[in-house]
Amino acid sequence: MNAEASKGKRLAINMAAQVVSFAVNVAVSFFLTPFIVEKLGRETYGFVGLANNFISYAQILVTALNSMAARFITISIHREQFDTANQYFSSLVIANGIIAAVLTVPAVLVVAFLDKLLDVPAAIVTDVQILWALLFFEALVGVATSVFGSATYVKNRLDLSSRRSIESDLLRAGLVLAAFVLLRPHVYYLGVAAVVCVAYRTAANVHYTHMLLPEVRISRQYFRWDRLRELLASGVWNSVTRISEILSNELDLLLTNLMVSASAMGVVSVAKNLPALILAAFGMLAGVFMPQLNISYARNDTQGMRSELLFAVKLLGMFACIPVACLLAFGRSFFALWVPGENAALLAGLCAVSILPYPLSLPLEPLWNIFTVTNKIKQSSLFLIMNAVVSLSAVFVLLGVATTDEQKMYVIVGVSCAVGLIRSATFLPLYGAKCLGLGPGTFYGPICKNLLSLAVTTAIAFALRQFIAADSWATLILACALTACAALAVNFFVMLRREERAMFAEKIHARVNRR
Secondary structure, X not given: OOHHHHHHHHHHHHHHHHHHHHHHHHHHHHHHHHHHHHHHOHHHHHHHHHHHHHHHHHOHHHHHHHOXXXXXXXXXXXXXXXXXXXXXXXXXXXXXXXXXXXXXXXXXXXXXXXXXXXXOOHHHHHHHHHHHHHHHHHXXXXXXXXXXXXXXXXXXXXXXXXXXXXXXXXXXXXXXXXXXXXXXXXXXXXXXXXXXXXXXXXXXXXXXXXXXXXXOOXXXXXXXXXXXXXXXXXXXXXXXXXXXXXXXXXXXXXXXXXXXXXXXXXXXXXXXXXXXXXXXXXXXXXXXXXXXXXXXXXXXXXXXXXXXXXXXXXXXXXXXXXXXXXXXXXXXXXXXXXXXXXXXXXXXXXXXXXOOOHHHHOOOOOHHHHHHHOOOOHHHHHHHHHHHHHHXXXXXXXXXXXXXXXXXXXXXXXXXXXXXXXXXXXXXXXXXXXXXXXXXXXXXXXXHHHHHHHHHHHHHHHHHHHHOOOOOHHHHHHHHHHHHHHHHHHHHHHXXXXXXXXXXXXXXXXXXXXX
């Protein structure tokens, strides 16, 4: 098997594994969310998402040190610079352990004074405190052992990490369901399940490190301050990016809690659940290309990097219009079925606003990878932090104008999405093309094609809504499946060039004849 065929096979295996892993994660969240909301109420459920947001705030420091680790270790391993790889690995193990110990102090203080910091209903204060303590503990274990998760990335074996994620998600679902069925309902069961799962994932990551990276040795003698400074010099800009993401998107629940109410926070948490999953899905698909991009970069294969990026953008563009069209046309039906008893119209409206940037941003998700691979993060980070400041300022201004809780929720959710839409239409395609040495209009062709396919697919979805009531799971799934089929048929002609369509048809014909 030649190198290109081997590369293509590995990409296909990794992508299939990641898709299955994500599908399991979505299925678990899909069934657990309404179950937990029914058992505990939306106010209590909102504190689960808020806890995870607090964890992401604390991980900004960790991002600065660890976000570039896989890149540097990958390049060292594939250039056979094993002493350098050991220095990165051992230095990170020691540094991450120290950071986790330091972060324990603010975590304990937040848990102890939680009801003073946030609007927490008195009846659930203890439950929420236990939940946050367990989730913080899970996060600290993850921080201390994060470098072990790079092994599957370094060797481009994302299928192994996907298998680990699938097993972890199923374990989490089993533990949560068993606890809620057999015991009196408490929200901290989610924290218990999280701690068990992080222990499992850590053990699996250590095993994969020994299996895939036998060259790696963890020892104090490999500790180097200069390696940490090198990682920080590059990774600090990823921390700036994380700060901008938090200011733009992840403050939504905290702002809703403090400036509207705990109940409204629960509504926003449920409404943003599905958009977050969609974004994560496309981020996952984009991430499948990341290990090979790093390997190509390590081998100075610039042309290979360009081809892989352009293929990734086109591939994601084939599917980007499907979730957007389905949510726009059938969002109200979905929420009425998923969380009966809640305000489906409000949830669907907030959800529709949340996906405003997706027609542009989803196909371009792979471009974020190129900034990391080429170590050109500074410009994107500065642009994103400027966006975040503008977005947050606009939120505070508009909150002063909004008069009802519903208007305030739309302001909090909508402003960051509007700014994200502008970012996806300007900076991302232009700077991404520049980093690859391509013309400034390179990615606007796929963007325009994707907008065309979205318009056609959305029109088809709304037409289907006239004939399919979508008032049951069976009819909703049927309507979305028909929309997806129509989208793929449209994109076959819109997104692919004539020679690409001919090559695709030839492969299908050969596969059918072989059977």
